[in-house]
Structure formats: structure tokens, C-alpha cells
Amino acid sequence: MSIRLTDIAKHYGHAGKGSPGQAGGRALEPVSLEVAKGELVGLLGPSGSGKTTLLRIIAGLESPDRDPAGRILFGDRDVTDVHVRDRRIGFVFQHYALFRHMTVFDNVAFGLTVLPRRERPSSGEIRARVHRLLEMVQLEHFAGRYPAQLSGGQQQRVSLARALALRPDVLLLDEPFGALDAKVRQELRRWLRQLHDELGFTSLFVTHDQEEALELSDRVAVMSHGRIEQIDTPDALYRTPANRFVFEFLGDVNHLEGEVRGGTLTCGEAKLVVDLPDGHQELLLRPHEVRLAEAPTPEAQLPVTVTAISPVGAEVRIEVAADWLVEPWLATVRHADYERLALTRGQRLYAIPRHWHRFSAEGTRQRQAITA
Amino acid sequence: MQRIGDAPAVRRALITAAVLLAALFLLLPLAAIFAQAFSQGVGVFWHNISDRYTLAAIGLTLFIAVLTIPICLVFGVALAWLVTRFDFPGRRLLQTLIDIPFAVSPVVAGLIYLLLYGRNGWIGGWLDAHDIQLMFAWPGILMVTVFVTSPFVARELIPLMQAQGSREEEAAVTLGAPGWTIFRRVTLPNIRWALLYGVVLTNARAVGEFGAVSVVSGAIRGQTMTLPLHLEQLYQDYNAVGAFASAALLALIALFTLAAKAGLEWRTARQEVTP
Numbered sequence: 001m002s003i004r005l006t007d008i009a010k011h012y013g014h015a016g017k018g019s020p021g022q023a024g025g026r027a028l029e030p031v032s033l034e035v036a037k038g039e040l041v042g043l044l045g046p047s048g049s050g051k052t053t054l055l056r057i058i059a060g061l062e063s064p065d066r067d068p069a070g071r072i073l074f075g076d077r078d079v080t081d082v083h084v085r086d087r088r089i090g091f092v093f094q095h096y097a098l099f100r101h102m103t104v105f106d107n108v109a110f111g112l113t114v115l116p117r118r119e120r121p122s123s124g125e126i127r128a129r130v131h132r133l134l135e136m137v138q139l140e141h142f143a144g145r146y147p148a149q150l151s152g153g154q155q156q157r158v159s160l161a162r163a164l165a166l167r168p169d170v171l172l173l174d175e176p177f178g179a180l181d182a183k184v185r186q187e188l189r190r191w192l193r194q195l196h197d198e199l200g201f202t203s204l205f206v207t208h209d210q211e212e213a214l215e216l217s218d219r220v221a222v223m224s225h226g227r228i229e230q231i232d233t234p235d236a237l238y239r240t241p242a243n244r245f246v247f248e249f250l251g252d253v254n255h256l257e258g259e260v261r262g263g264t265l266t267c268g269e270a271k272l273v274v275d276l277p278d279g280h281q282e283l284l285l286r287p288h289e290v291r292l293a294e295a296p297t298p299e300a301q302l303p304v305t306v307t308a309i310s311p312v313g314a315e316v317r318i319e320v321a322a323d324w325l326v327e328p329w330l331a332t333v334r335h336a337d338y339e340r341l342a343l344t345r346g347q348r349l350y351a352i353p354r355h356w357h358r359f360s361a362e363g364t365r366q367r368q369a370i371t372a
Numbered sequence: 373m374q375r376i377g378d379a380p381a382v383r384r385a386l387i388t389a390a391v392l393l394a395a396l397f398l399l400l401p402l403a404a405i406f407a408q409a410f411s412q413g414v415g416v417f418w419h420n421i422s423d424r425y426t427l428a429a430i431g432l433t434l435f436i437a438v439l440t441i442p443i444c445l446v447f448g449v450a451l452a453w454l455v456t457r458f459d460f461p462g463r464r465l466l467q468t469l470i471d472i473p474f475a476v477s478p479v480v481a482g483l484i485y486l487l488l489y490g491r492n493g494w495i496g497g498w499l500d501a502h503d504i505q506l507m508f509a510w511p512g513i514l515m516v517t518v519f520v521t522s523p524f525v526a527r528e529l530i531p532l533m534q535a536q537g538s539r540e541e542e543a544a545v546t547l548g549a550p551g552w553t554i555f556r557r558v559t560l561p562n563i564r565w566a567l568l569y570g571v572v573l574t575n576a577r578a579v580g581e582f583g584a585v586s587v588v589s590g591a592i593r594g595q596t597m598t599l600p601l602h603l604e605q606l607y608q609d610y611n612a613v614g615a616f617a618s619a620a621l622l623a624l625i626a627l628f629t630l631a632a633k634a635g636l637e638w639r640t641a642r643q644e645v646t647p
Contacts, residue, residue, distance in 0.1 A: 059546060165547075
């Protein structure tokens with residue numbers, strides 16, 4: 001079932017429970033969002049960006065502002081004024097929120113046992129359904145355990161089975177893997193994606209982890225300050241960010257700030273030939289867009305010193321600093337180049353940009369290749 | 373490395389002092405009560421206990437406690453629920469107001485009730501015109517007892533419910549559970565031990581309350597005398613054995629309450645290890 005939001009806004013009153021510093025402020029600017037049937041969409045943003053508030057409003061755990069009067073539609077059903085318990089959603093909490101005094105079995109069965117008598121399946125049927133769900137989350141041998149006797153990953157799987165017991169059309173997940181360690185997180189991510197594709201529900205999940213959002217989602221909505229900055233496929237977000245916030249939030253960024261005069265940007269002893277009008281300019285570069293070399297080129301004279309080397313992973317991450325840099329730059333080089341250059345800490349090199357990006361005050365983006 | 377006060381001599385001195393003080397101020401008076409009560413034999417003790425007025429006082433005390441507990445239970449749960457699950461203007465003020473019965477001297481509380489509901493009081497005049505008597509009768513005793521004991525349950529529940537948060541209840545509501553079902557199947561099982569503990573404390577205070585009750589009771593023998601008031605009266609009448617017999621009864625109730633409390637604490641501690 002598709003989810004359609006129009007103009008959903010939220011501001012907290014004087015007794016605001018929101019993040020500190022935004023009491024009485026706006027948690028959500030009017031937000032519109034569409035999630036297609038069977039789609040898995042991630043809400044990504046730093047803390048305080050309003051992503052959890054948005055998710056809780058969709059669930060019905062919080063109510064949106066009356067003015068502007070936003071609407072929430074599940075398929076053709078307008079659920080704006082429908083109580084949580086009648087919205088037919090599955091909700092997964094960051095800290096699992098399992099009923100601590102009930103066994104795993106009773107936790108999963110809860111939704112079925114509280115159905116009105118005429119809709120409630122027989123106890124035999126409930127038992128069969130719960131066991132099927134526990135099999136699906138690979139916890140069939142843990143039915144008699146209590147939540148406190150399970151690991152975090154197992155608890156989150158129970159909480160997923162519990163949310164799916166009523167076969168909801170919409171599954172909402174609030175930082176589902178936030179409290180787990182990296183390896184379990186990776187495993188659960190893959191498993192959730194499989195489950196989603198198998199069962200075909202519509203999912204919306206909140207995360208502050210870029211990697212998780214980009215890896216798991218069909219589309220990602222990047223949020224900041226209560227607004228959706230951009231919603232797109234992971235690939236499109238990375239390649240064509242709509243604005244500077246999205247660009248900076250999705251991955252590491254190096255900054256180069258300086259005065260342009262006659263086609264050359266100068267910043268201390270650093271010089272770079274650019275095709276820009278005169279004036280103050282700020283350029284942004286991804287780590288993989290920075291090459292390190294032993295000699296400068298006519299276009300780029302950016303002397304730097306290696307301050308840290310991290311050879312773990314597919315590429316070697318090199319941190320470089322210089323007097324003309326406010327913050328150190330990060331460059332990634334291939335292992336072969338790393339060995340060829342025989343990099344050591346303290347070595348003096350030249351950074352040579354392959355590309356750079358610039359966002360104008362109006363928010364338009366410019367990407368330019370350096371032609372050597 | 374040695375911790376502070378870990379020298380054998382210091383340790384021995386501290387333990388001796390603690391044991392001595394406990395014996396002097398706690399055990400000795402308790403023993404004295406029973407010694408005095410039985411000083412002229414079991415027969416006299418029994419005679420005093422089965423006295424018509426004493427029986428009436430025991431009956432009234434238990435009656436008041438039995439009525440007070442459910443009232444405080446409902447009030448305390450509702451208050452704790454309100455304060456921990458909702459955010460509204462004045463929430464902090466309300467949390468402070470809960471403690472008023474602890475802060476105010478019970479005698480003052482009794483006097484205020486007398487002032488309000490007595491025959492010449494603000495509300496009492498109207499009540500009198502409608503032939504309703506609250507003061508110098510059991511309803512008055514019940515009112516001040518509820519006032520004095522009302523914070524116990526809420527005070528036990530609020531920190532616990534704050535620590536537990538409302539996530540489990542939110543999970544239950546997303547699963548379609550109606551409000552009453554959520555309370556019965558999710559909230560109540562999580563707070564039941566704290567709730568029982570609050571009831572134990574409420575009971576102890578309701579049975580032993582003297583100051584507030586003495587103001588509003590009117591001390592009519594056989595009618596509005598609770599056990600603590602009766603005890604005082606007996607003592608005033610130079611019936612020491614009678615007074616101590618009643619005191620022994622009160623002490624017994626207190627000991628039972630303590631045992632119940634210890635049992636609950638043991639139970640809770642064990643539950644935390646293996647749920």
C-alpha cells in the first residue's frame with residue numbers, strides 16, 4: 001500500500017519534548033512525501049532533523065499540526081484522523097520495546113490476542129502463525145525465552161516478527177539497527193531487505209547512518225532542519241546532490257576557500273587555475289577526486305604534508321594538512337599508488353584535484369573537471 | 373591498598389556502635405511493649421484485647437485501612453500515569469504538590485479538614501443543612517487518612533514508570549490493543565511489585581495514623597476511636613497493661629507489614645536476576 005503525505009508540519013509547544021534547543025520551535029516544516037507500494041524508503045538525516053518525528057506522525061504516535069492541515073494517505077484511505085491502533089501499521093522501535101514480562105511467543109502473539117473476539121483467530125491458529133513467524137526470523141527455538149535472555153539482534157528480530165504478525169500493509173522502522181554492533185547490523189540489514197522483497201510490504205525506515213540508508217533503500221529522503229532536502233535513488237543522490245547539505249552529508253568533503261583573481265584561486269601559498277569570476281569562492285572536493293603527486297602541475301600548486309595514513313580497506317585513506325588549510329583534507333589512493341609513492345607520515349606532496357564542486361548562494365551546483 | 377575505615381579496630385568500633393544503637397532504640401522498646409503487655413499474664417492481656425471498646429477500635433482501624441487502600445491505589449496509579457505519560461503545562465507543579473501530605477504536619481491537615489467540613493466550616497454548613505455529618509464520624513477519619521497516605525503509591529510508581537518509559541505501551545497500541553487492555557496486560561505487570569510495595573506502606577501508615585485522626589475523630593468511645601487513639605486513651609486512664617496490649621497489637625501489624633515488605637523486596641531482587 002502506498003503512503004502519501006501532503007504538508008505535514010509539526011511544532012512543539014512550550015513544554016516541548018523535542019531535541020534540546022528547539023523547544024517551542026518547528027520540528028517539521030510542511031513536508032510532502034510519496035512512497036510507492038512495495039517500496040523501501042530511508043529517511044536519512046542528522047539528529048534533530050525531524051526524521052523520527054515524521055515517522056511517528058505517519059504511525060499516528062504523534063499528531064501533525066492542524067495548521068496547515070496536512071493529510072496522510074495509505075493507498076486511497078485517508079488516515080490523518082485515524083487512531084494508531086486502527087491504522088494497521090507495523091512499528092519497530094530502536095530499543096525493541098519488547099514486553100519484558102512476556103515470553104518471545106507471547107510477544108509475537110500479542111497483536112493477535114488483542115483482536116476483537118470475532119476477528120481473533122483460534123488459539124491453535126495463533127500458535128501456528130506465531131511459530132511460522134518465529135521460523136521466518138530464525139528464532140523458533142527461543143519461543144519460551146524472555147527478552148532479557150536474548151541478544152540485541154535476536155530481540156530486534158522478535159520485534160520485527162511481532163510487528164509483522166498482523167500482516168500490516170505498512171512497516172515503519174525507527175533506527176532499527178541503531179543499537180546493534182556493526183557486524184550484526186550488516187547481517188540484519190541484508191535480512192530485512194530479503195524479507196521486504198519476499199513479503200512485498202511498503203517500508204519506511206529512519207536512520208542517521210548514510211551507508212545503511214544508501215545500501216538498504218530503493219530511495220532515500222535526506223532531511224535536515226525539518227525539511228526534506230532531496231529524495232532520490234542512492235546513486236542519484238551521490239552523483240547529483242540537490243544542494244550543499246546533501247553533498248556534505250553523503251560522504252567526506254574537502255574544502256578549498258580563497259580569492260579568485262584573473263582565473264586563479266589563491267589561498268596562502270596554494271594556487272589553482274579555475275574558470276570562475278573574480279571574488280571569494282569555496283570549492284568542495286570528494287576524497288577520491290584528489291590525487292597526490294610529487295610535483296605540482298601548472299594548473300594546481302597545492303603543497304601539503306601527510307599527517308595520517310589508514311591502509312585498511314579497498315583504498316588507502318591519506319590525511320593531509322597545510323598552513324593554508326583550515327581543516328585537513330582526506331584523499332584516497334589505490335594501494336598500488338600508495339606503494340609507488342612510498343608514502344610516509346610527514347612527507348611533503350602536492351594535491352591535484354581531478355574535479356571540484358561549487359554551490360552558489362542560490363543553491364545551484366557546478367561541477368568542473370580539471371583539464372591537465 | 374586499604375579503604376577508609378578498613379582498619380580492624382575502626383571496623384569493630386563501628387559495628388558495635390551500630391548494633392548497640394539498634395538494640396537501644398529499636399529492639400528494646402519493641403521488647404518492652406510485649407513485656408508490658410504480658411506483664412500480668414496472658415489472661416489479663418486477653419481480657420484487655422477482648423474488651424468491647426478495644427474490639428470496636430480494632431474494627432474501625434481495619435475498616436478505615438480497607439477503604440483507604442483502594443482509594444489510594446486508584447489515585448496513585450492515575451497520578452503516576454498522568455505525570456509520567458503525558459506532557460502538559462503544570463506537570464512539574466503537580467509532581468511537587470504530590471508531596472504536600474508529607475510536608476504538612478498531620479495535625480495541621482486534621483485542623484484544615486475540620487475548618488472546611490466541620491459544622492461551622494465553609495463546606496460543613498451546607499453539609500449540615502443537608503444532614504450530612506463528616507467530622508467526628510468515620511467519613512472524616514477516612515478523609516484525613518486518605519490525605520495523609522495519598523502520596524505513597526504515586527511516589528513508588530513515578531520513578532519506576534519514568535525509568536521504564538512508554539515504549540512498551542506505544543508498541544502495544546501500534547499492535548491494535550485498546551487502552552484498558554494495554555493497562556492490564558502491559559503497564560500493570562511491569563509495575564505490580566512497586567504497586568504492592570506502595571500498598572504495604574499505605575497500609576502501615578493508615579493503621580498507625582494518630583495526629584490527623586485525633587483532630588477529626590471526636591474520640592467517642594466505641595464509635596470513632598481508632599486503635600492508636602484508643603491506646604492513648606487507655607494510657608491516660610492509667611490502664612498501662614491495656615494500653616500496652618493495644619500497642620502490642622499495633623506492633624504486630626507493623627511487624628507483619630515489615631515482613632511483607634521484605635518479602636516483596638526479596639522477590640523484586642530475584643526477579644531482576646532471572647525475569
